[in-house]
Amino acid sequence: MVTYGDVRKWRPKPLDDAERALKRKSDRLLGLSDEYSDMGTPARWIGDAARAAQETRKHITNRMEWLVAGVSATRTALAKAADAIGGLRSGVEEAETLAHKHGFAIGGDGAIADVALPQNVPADQRDEVQRERERIWFELQDRVEQILRRASDIDNDLATVLHKVATGQIGDGGATNLAAAAAAGAKLGWLSTVEPPPGKGSPGDNAGWWDTLSADEKNWIIANRPDWIGNRDGIPFTARDQANRRTLAWEKQRLLAERNRLSQYARTQHARGGSATDVEARLRFLDEKLQSIKAIEGALAKPGERQLLLLDTSSERAEAAVANGNVDKADHVAVFTPGLTSNVGDSLGQYDANMAQLKYRTEGELGRYGDGGSVATVSWIGYQAPQIGETIGDPNSVVTQGAAERGAAKLAPFLQGIDTARDSDAHVTAIGHSYGSTTTGLALRQNTGVDEAVFLGSPGVGTSNVDDLKVPDGHATYIEAKSDPVGDLGRFGKDPTHLPGMGQGSSAEANLPDGRHLSGVTGHTSYLEDGSTSQYNTSVIVGGMPERMVRGDNRGLGDHPELWGMRQ
Known part of the structure; x- marks a missing residue:
């Protein structure tokens, strides 16, 4: 032996x-x-x-x-x-x-x-x-x-x-x-x-x-054998990207071939006066998968370095994660997990654009006040997020925690794999929006090595005790916009606004000490709007400078200047 x-x-x-x-x-x-x-x-x-x-x-x-x-x-x-x-x-x-x-x-x-x-x-x-x-x-x-x-x-x-x-x-x-x-x-x-x-x-x-x-x-x-490593956490992301791009091309050809075969069968059935209802349902399913592949291809074709870190078409809806920047080399890595209605085909393009802007803004802040380090941001749609139309009895319903728990079981090793795959640790931030914040919170109950957590418009982070989140003390932050009804639900743990130990970031209009003006956001879907206070706050946290955050009260009063200020 x-x-x-x-x-x-x-x-x-x-x-x-x-x-x-x-x-x-x-x-x-x-x-x-x-x-x-x-x-x-x-x-x-x-x-x-x-x-x-x-x-x-x-x-x-x-x-x-x-x-x-x-x-x-x-x-x-x-x-x-x-x-x-x-x-x-x-x-x-x-x-x-x-x-x-x-x-x-x-x-x-x-x-x-x-x-x-x-x-x-x-x-x-x-x-x-x-x-x-x-x-x-x-x-x-x-x-x-x-x-x-x-x-x-x-x-x-x-x-x-x-x-x-x-x-x-x-x-x-x-x-x-x-x-x-x-x-x-x-x-x-x-x-x-x-x-x-x-x-x-x-x-x-x-x-x-x-x-x-x-x-x-x-x-x-x-x-x-790209299938061996494409979705295997702990493998360097450059290798995963190469493997997943290869799998993406193969999977596209496989789906197209199956679609052509079924289309021919359906035409033959109709010509004979028969029904092809089951085949037509299968064709719609294939079209959704092909739409997801098209969205992934579109994200990867955008300017700048992109990495395909995850690809799985075996579930009802395709799952994927796309990075802006090189996750193996970046000094700061942020992983964004979205919530209700998120899916690769319809959502990846916008999230990828948001993450590209966040990377740009974070590197700008690092150039002004930080170490000038590099940044990679990840749009992670690696789980079956709840969709509109799913009933209360559906195991994936947004009113239950089941989808978040299943998502957290995938997100936690992905987050842990960032440092594990690298020669040197990155400064890692986990960002969760809406139901995705619940997924993120549940993932952070495991020892992932994440350094910062940012929750946006959260219905609850899966706990009523911030100590359950295995991030450094004082490095979990909540941002809630005015008129965001989801942020006050408190369905999956205590409302983060009232969670002791949870930092509070502003989403209101603000002027920074260096003279820059930040716009405020309202409602549930604009937290990462370019040039906004909530995006700025997220960027300085991702860049390892949480002391530069514009603080907020998040109790419906975040637009009052007297309730926020710069930490010194």
Whole structure:
């Protein structure tokens, strides 16, 4: 059984050296191929001796072909194992670096030990520090598990090939010359590409698995099995984007082909005077999915860097997440989750535009008053948000918490996967609007590593105790516009306006100390309107400058200047 201590010692060089030595011998054998082929029985030599010579030559030729096939299989297996161990080494180094950075150590048995507990932590930061350490501990545990899984796979695959060579089980595939035998043997020396962790895997599992793969294996997966990684939290978002774009093209072609087939069937039925009601319902379903794909394509085609972080057409309505900017590299990342009526086909375009504006405004504030860092914003429609027309008895109804709970189960690992997939942590903000704020609040009851939370026009964040939200104390903010009836419902927990510990941001018209004027918003749908106070407040929070927020009372009096001010 392979141990973590064993894997620490693994290096690809001995395997590379052995492969090169075999290559030299293989090249010598192949070099003799033409010469040996030219050695035939003299044309006038007949009789028993001639026949014996022919049989001997045939036996030697077959033996050489099997020998070359075995050498070739061994060379291939050694080269692939060396390449795989190079990837495995990267996974070990990632785990060791993460452990050292946070004061942990990984033992030879794979156990995670806390060796440098932070000292003199201020009392108001202890919960936050403890949460972060727990998150890292579990991530390290997952990474070690995947390292050992990958190491066992490499070990077993290489041992299997070598055993087959040693016991003569590697054949020449019926080759009639040495070159063909070498090619046949090479095919039998390939190692398997280990599949992702079972199920969806935790972000730590997925990151640990991906980090153990070689560059060739990663490229093969993106090209041939994009479904393995497109929606797998913890995988770098650049790779997810490449995989999902590939899947998007395939899925579009599949849906179009099915639509054409059903359309032809429906026309035939109508021509015969028959009914095609079921087929027509299926065609409407396909049209909705194709409309969603069109919306995704439109968002990805807009100026600026875009990433397709999530794509799922298997549910009743398509689910997707599109980023403005590079989530793997941005200093600040914001994830926006919408609510009632949100769906990819009808809503993604507007949300993507809002997120593009928010990114631009946040980077502007960072240029004026912050660290000048980069920003990525994400429109996350990764769940089946309630729709108009769903009855009270529907499990997805807006009057129940079911859809939010199911959405939170998907949103939480997505949020956690942001830092897990990166070499360095981002400053992460979760933004939820309307029913999406309930979804966001429920997701934040898990340890996601989110640094800031912004709730817009919320019917409740899924709790009546702000301490249930696992974000740093004082870093959850509520913004409610005048004349927003949803913001006063308090259906899913206490009205956030009256939730102790919840910060209150203004949505009213305001003038900033630097002379800029911000417009006010009213109602339920304009919180991210460009140039508004609510958008400004969201932008400074996303940029890690909540002290610059225009504060508000949010009790229907937010338009009164005496109730807000700049924090100093």
